[in-house]
Amino acid sequence: MPNPSPQLLLLSSSTTHGRPFLGHALEAVTEWLAGRKRLLFAPFAQRDHDHYVDVVQDAVNPLGVRVEGLHTAADPVGAVREAEALFVGGGNSFRLLSELRGRGLVAAIRDAVLTGTPYMGASAGTNMACPSLRTTNDMPIVRPPSFEAIGLVPFQINPHYLDPDPGSTHMGETRERRITEFLEENDVPVLGLREEAWLRVRGAHAELAGFSAARLFDRGAEPREFAPGADLSFLLRSEPRFDLP
Amino acid sequence: MPNPSPQLLLLSSSTTHGRPFLGHALEAVTEWLAGRKRLLFAPFAQRDHDHYVDVVQDAVNPLGVRVEGLHTAADPVGAVREAEALFVGGGNSFRLLSELRGRGLVAAIRDAVLTGTPYMGASAGTNMACPSLRTTNDMPIVRPPSFEAIGLVPFQINPHYLDPDPGSTHMGETRERRITEFLEENDVPVLGLREEAWLRVRGAHAELAGFSAARLFDRGAEPREFAPGADLSFLLRSEPRFDLP
Numbered sequence: 400m401p402n403p404s405p406q407l408l409l410l411s412s413s414t415t416h417g418r419p420f421l422g423h424a425l426e427a428v429t430e431w432l433a434g435r436k437r438l439l440f441a442p443f444a445q446r447d448h449d450h451y452v453d454v455v456q457d458a459v460n461p462l463g464v465r466v467e468g469l470h471t472a473a474d475p476v477g478a479v480r481e482a483e484a485l486f487v488g489g490g491n492s493f494r495l496l497s498e499l500r501g502r503g504l505v506a507a508i509r510d511a512v513l514t515g516t517p518y519m520g521a522s523a524g525t526n527m528a529c530p531s532l533r534t535t536n537d538m539p540i541v542r543p544p545s546f547e548a549i550g551l552v553p554f555q556i557n558p559h560y561l562d563p564d565p566g567s568t569h570m571g572e573t574r575e576r577r578i579t580e581f582l583e584e585n586d587v588p589v590l591g592l593r594e595e596a597w598l599r600v601r602g603a604h605a606e607l608a609g610f611s612a613a614r615l616f617d618r619g620a621e622p623r624e625f626a627p628g629a630d631l632s633f634l635l636r637s638e639p640r641f642d643l644p
Numbered sequence: 645m646p647n648p649s650p651q652l653l654l655l656s657s658s659t660t661h662g663r664p665f666l667g668h669a670l671e672a673v674t675e676w677l678a679g680r681k682r683l684l685f686a687p688f689a690q691r692d693h694d695h696y697v698d699v700v701q702d703a704v705n706p707l708g709v710r711v712e713g714l715h716t717a718a719d720p721v722g723a724v725r726e727a728e729a730l731f732v733g734g735g736n737s738f739r740l741l742s743e744l745r746g747r748g749l750v751a752a753i754r755d756a757v758l759t760g761t762p763y764m765g766a767s768a769g770t771n772m773a774c775p776s777l778r779t780t781n782d783m784p785i786v787r788p789p790s791f792e793a794i795g796l797v798p799f800q801i802n803p804h805y806l807d808p809d810p811g812s813t814h815m816g817e818t819r820e821r822r823i824t825e826f827l828e829e830n831d832v833p834v835l836g837l838r839e840e841a842w843l844r845v846r847g848a849h850a851e852l853a854g855f856s857a858a859r860l861f862d863r864g865a866e867p868r869e870f871a872p873g874a875d876l877s878f879l880l881r882s883e884p885r886f887d888l889p
Contacts, residue, residue: 416813446828491825493784533784538822539738539791540778540829546787559816568661570839571804577783580736583691584785594815 406431406517407551407600409528411558411592411609413489413521421458421521423595427608429462431517431599432484439482441469443498444490444523451488469504476507482516489522489558492535496527496543509549518551522558525592529555530639534581534589536574552600554637555581560591560614575622582618585641588634589616596627605631651676651762652796652845654773656803656837656854658734658766666703666766668840672853674707676762676844677729684727686714688743689735689768696733714749721752727761734767734803737780741772741788754794763796767803770837774800775884779826779834781819797845799882800826805836805859820867827863830886833879834861843876850876 408424408431415423432438438459442451452468459466466486472478479485485508487495499505508527512518520528526535528551532543536559563573572580578589592598593611607613607629615623615634625631653669653676660668677683683704687696697713704711711731717723724730730753732740744750753772757763765773771780773796777788781804808818817825823834837843838856852858852874860868860879870876 412815414815416815446825491822494825494829533786535784536816538779538781538826539784540822540826542778542791546784559814561814561816569804569806570657570659570661571781571806577736577785580691580739581783581785584739 404515404602405512405551405600406515407512407528407598408517408519409525409552409556409592409598409600410519410521411525411560411596411611412594415595419458420454423610424597425461427597427599428459428519431519432462432464433517435483435517436464437483438464438466439469439478439485440466441485441487441495441499441504441524443470444488444492444495455486455488475502475504479504479507479511479516482511484517484519485511486519487521487524487527489524491540492523492526492532492537493539493541493543495523496532496546496548497541499527499549500544505547505549509551512549512551525556525558528552530587531555531641533585533641534578552605552635553639554634555587555589556598557589557591560593575616578616582616585639586618587639587641588637590614590631590634591616598631600635603632603635605635607631649760649847650757650796650845651760652757652773652843653762653764654770654797654801654837654843654845655764655766656770656805656841656856657839660840664703665699668855669842670706672842672844673704673764676764677707677709678762680728680762681709682728683709683711684714684723684730685711686730686732686740686744686749686769688715689733689737689740696735700731700733720747720749724749724752724756724761727756729762729764730756731764732766732769732772734769736785737768737771737777737782738784738786738788740768741777741791741793742786744772744794745789750792750794754796757794757796770801770803773797775832776800776886778830778886779823797850797880798884799879800832800834801843802834802836805838820861823861827861831863832884832886833882835859835876835879836861841872845880848877848880850880852876
């Protein structure tokens with residue numbers, strides 16, 4: 400990593416079954432915010448930006464945090480530069496990346512985060528922290544000018560990672576099959592983050608946290624399971640071997 | 645449609661639960677072939693082309709049909725031009741479209757089919773018959789130079805269409821939610837083809853067939869269900885309103 404101190408909180412999902420938005424991870428969000436009281440939120444993965452800001456504001460009200468929507472900034476790049484903390488929310492990853500690129504925000508966010516601005520992602524926002532969009536689950540409803548994402552970590556994450564359902568009669572590819580196809584074309588580790596899991600990165604240290612194990616896929620190796628609390632710092636030393644964009 | 649007589653067989657999937665490859669649709673394949681004994685097969689959606697040709701050959705052995713792999717043709721465009729019938733198989737749609745484009749086959753297949761060569765698609769191969777890749781379920785493991793597909797029909801199909809599971813605790817988007825996101829960005833009808841269903845197009849006539857109903861999504865309208873046997877010719881008169889690529 401070019402900078403020793405990125406502060407990342409990468410959630411598999413913003414919502415888990417039976418809990419409100421961010422409800423499963425509020426303690427982790429509090430710790431990640433480290434007392435900051437303003438949160439700049441990128442709502443671009445969903446269509447209704449204002450509504451999405453309201454959802455996030457409701458979620459962090461108990462923490463006394465004020466949310467600002469990045470879509471309302473007259474100068475989005477400047478807003479990112481001055482942010483106390485950044486949150487990129489989930490929705491459709493293709494739409495999100497297109498909107499970020501259209502506003503010049505991919506490089507702006509990378510620069511801000513690698514010089515210390517805390518970054519939180521959920522689902523599509525976690526995808527954005529990877530080198531590429533290529534391990535998203537989303538439908539390619541629009542075509543971004545590049546699949547290259549923000550690249551805050553040097554490996555891929557698959558959010559909402561889902562184990563095969565042994566009772567299913569559906570013949571569509573399992574998630575593991577899809578990731579195997581990814582590894583046929585790209586030599587980059589993929590961390591399958593189940594919905595209640597997240598990754599906490601502090602500088603050169605990465606720890607799996609939350610309430611689910613995660614599954615790591617790498618070319619030519621059997622998938623490996625890691626339990627919450629596992630030290631995944633070795634992933635920060637990955638050297639992604641694929642052509643971008 | 646520019647030509648009155650395309651002959652299309654668009655399968656949701658090549659395999660259904662508990663049956664061999666193409667087993668559920670052999671009668672429809674026989675009718676579609678109309679006595680032709682050579683089938684040119686595009687295996688590019690999967691990694692192992694030779695193996696994939698063997699799978700298809702085994703499936704159509706009972707019909708006395710000889711399968712040729714398009715990947716072995718010294719002149720792929722010429723092979724398409726001279727084909728008796730074309731089959732584009734399933735796998736990863738992003739890989740498939742990249743490989744077709746890299747070989748100059750998108751326009752070649754369009755030209756052949758619109759002047760009478762029968763086309764069969766399954767899953768990713770059915771996606772290719774639409775104007776765009778944008779309603780695939782697949783992971784974007786590679787980035788095609790365009791999302792524009794072959795465009796044999798003027799609407800989109802979502803293969804392996806899957807109803808929401810009311811017992812699920814998974815929070816990833818349902819298929820219906822993903823298609824709704826597509827319709828937020830693109831004004832084009834989307835036919836959700838469940839796995840045992842297919843679409844048979846003969847010139848200006850399109851009929852739903854197989855053993856499952858299909859679900860049609862259109863911007864600003866409630867989704868509609870159609871049973872096997874339904875006349876869907878009206879979809880061939882759609883005017884897709886989205887920007888390509």
